[in-house]
Amino acid sequence: MLNMALFGPPGAGKGTQSEKLIAKYGLFHISTGDMLRKEIASGSDLGKKIDEVISAGHLVSDELIMSIIRKTLAENPHEKGILFDGFPRNLSQAALLEDLFDELHLPFFGILSLDVPREELLARIVNRGKTSHRNDDNETVFEERLKEYEEKTLPVARYFEKKGKYHVVSGTGTLDEIFERLVHLIEKK
Ligand code: AP5
Ligand code: MG
Numbered sequence: 001m002l003n004m005a006l007f008g009p010p011g012a013g014k015g016t017q018s019e020k021l022i023a024k025y026g027l028f029h030i031s032t033g034d035m036l037r038k039e040i041a042s043g044s045d046l047g048k049k050i051d052e053v054i055s056a057g058h059l060v061s062d063e064l065i066m067s068i069i070r071k072t073l074a075e076n077p078h079e080k081g082i083l084f085d086g087f088p089r090n091l092s093q094a095a096l097l098e099d100l101f102d103e104l105h106l107p108f109f110g111i112l113s114l115d116v117p118r119e120e121l122l123a124r125i126v127n128r129g130k131t132s133h134r135n136d137d138n139e140t141v142f143e144e145r146l147k148e149y150e151e152k153t154l155p156v157a158r159y160f161e162k163k164g165k166y167h168v169v170s171g172t173g174t175l176d177e178i179f180e181r182l183v184h185l186i187e188k189k
Contacts, residue, residue: 002081008114011121028078031085055135057144090152114171
């Protein structure tokens with residue numbers, strides 16, 4: 001069983017590499033961003049509130065994130081493992097993640113982080129914005145997302161680093177090159 005979280009700033013390639021990892025290891029994928037966008041697409045009142053937060057580049061509440069995660073895990077099989085993408089995003093979510101795995105009596109492999117220079121992140125987000133219809137895929141909101149990442153999410157890296165559960169690979173190059181680096185990290189353990 002392999003439980004882990006892909007980590008990195010906006011545009012680092014978490015979603016892209018998640019697809020390859022879930023295919024190789026048969027993992028259950030939990031992308032909190034995708035789930036929030038699904039709620040927005042449903043047109044619900046909750047979706048409208050989420051849209052306001054995401055369009056400003058800010059983080060939605062920990063309570064909402066945890067309730068989505070718990071509901072999803074209760075409704076879906078995940079016996080080969082869980083791959084989180086976009087979670088945990090602050091220190092309180094990091095603690096909630098550990099509580100969750102304790103409760104489930106499951107091991108947590110750790111955080112796999114994708115390192116990509118800022119200019120490349122911005123170029124990827126602006127490029128995707130041409131077709132993605134994501135309200136947060138533009139330079140102004142990118143700056144806000146990156147600020148949130150640096151202030152609230154980066155401390156999560158140090159938190160797991162102290163526990164020996166933080167691993168970084170370079171997130172530039174071809175999709176296959178990056179994937180190979182991740183697989184190497186997972187399998188050398
Ligand atoms: P989320 O959806 O998680 O967005 P993000 O973290 O900002 O990251 P992205 O999805 O934009 O990028 P990615 O790293 O997945 O990269 P991708 O593979 O798409 O969160 C959105 C919002 O939801 C947050 O801002 C927040 O408001 C809210 N939220 C979500 N989770 C939350 C939580 N836990 N708590 C509170 N709020 C939460 O790649 C990006 C682009 O680059 C793509 O076009 C891709 O094709 C391209 N690309 C990928 N790899 C490469 C490569 N190697 N070379 C060239 N291009 C590449
Ligand atoms: Mg993503």
